[in-house]
Amino acid sequence: MISGPRIVGGHDAQLGAWPWQVSLQVYQYGVGFKHLCGGSLIDEYSVLTAAHCARGHMDPYYWRVVIGLHDTSRPERHTVKSSVREIFVHSEFRIQTFENDIALFKLYKSVNYNDYIQPICLPFVHIHLNINNQTECFISGWGSIAEKGEGSPILQEAQVDIIPSDICNGFEWYAGMINNNMFCAGLESGGIDSCQSWAARDLQLPAGRLALKATLPPTAVKK
Incomplete structure (x- = not known):
């Protein structure tokens, strides 16, 4: 689980308080997409997160990114969902020590900024x-x-x-x-x-x- x-x-948190906050969700058979990790939007196509989140889940097909989300049970009108095109994990990430614990998720489509979606x-x-x-x-x-x-x-x-x-x-x-x-x-x-x-x-x-x-x-x- x-x-x-x-x-x-x-x-x-107040609605819109952290407009770069992203929910990284992975697909589970019989359940659907479930929130697994947090991340931060850094530009229209990119989300920064921790490398250990992608460990064991490197296939972009099973991921989606949800931006502008406040309540995971009730998306808002401004909430945006995007498929993931590529996942990059730092080449020197070490799971034993968590050194270089950085990963980048590249989105299929660009994100439009508004009051609830902004890059960090x-x-x-x-x-x-x-x-x-x-x-x-x-x-x-x-x-x-x-x-x-x-x-x-x-x-x-x-x-x-x-x-x-x-x-x-x-x-x-x-x-x-x-x-x-x-x-x-x-x-x-x-x-x-x-x-x-x-x-x-x-x-x-x-x-x-x-x-x-x-x-x-x-x-x-x-x-």
Whole structure:
């Protein structure tokens, strides 16, 4: 059985609050399309997500992308569904460590932007982001809102903290697995996080009027 992500300790997002949020859905025989992972729209043809989501599901035929979605049980008039043309997984993705956990889904048709569908902003390659424990961060996604709780069809959001790497790499956390290309997000005390062994986590870093995208692997958030 394939489950969706969990935004534990979150709350319902407002309609249109995260216009780049995408539902990546995979086809299951006898069931139909079911939400598997979250992703972010980065241009008219492309969705950024985590590589581990595509693992075992590399055939684009079995995927669809749903954009402008707030309630998975009731699509809105502005909701757009698209087939997937190609899936690209980072060539150096490592499932053991979740290094380079990045994948790109290319759509068959272009997406028209509106108030509910907008691309997320990505930082320029040469810009170094100063991410620390003062950085304001948010996670979003669909699924359970509590450990072992019922799933919510409504898009969830939660604010989380950046946790220092020395704490995150401690023995009780990830014991040195977090390298310089990763960071931890959540609350040291627990209670708010995004967790699911299969699901991509969508974390936004508001920077002025920009929202920068970071896709978190399972090892990046402490439960």
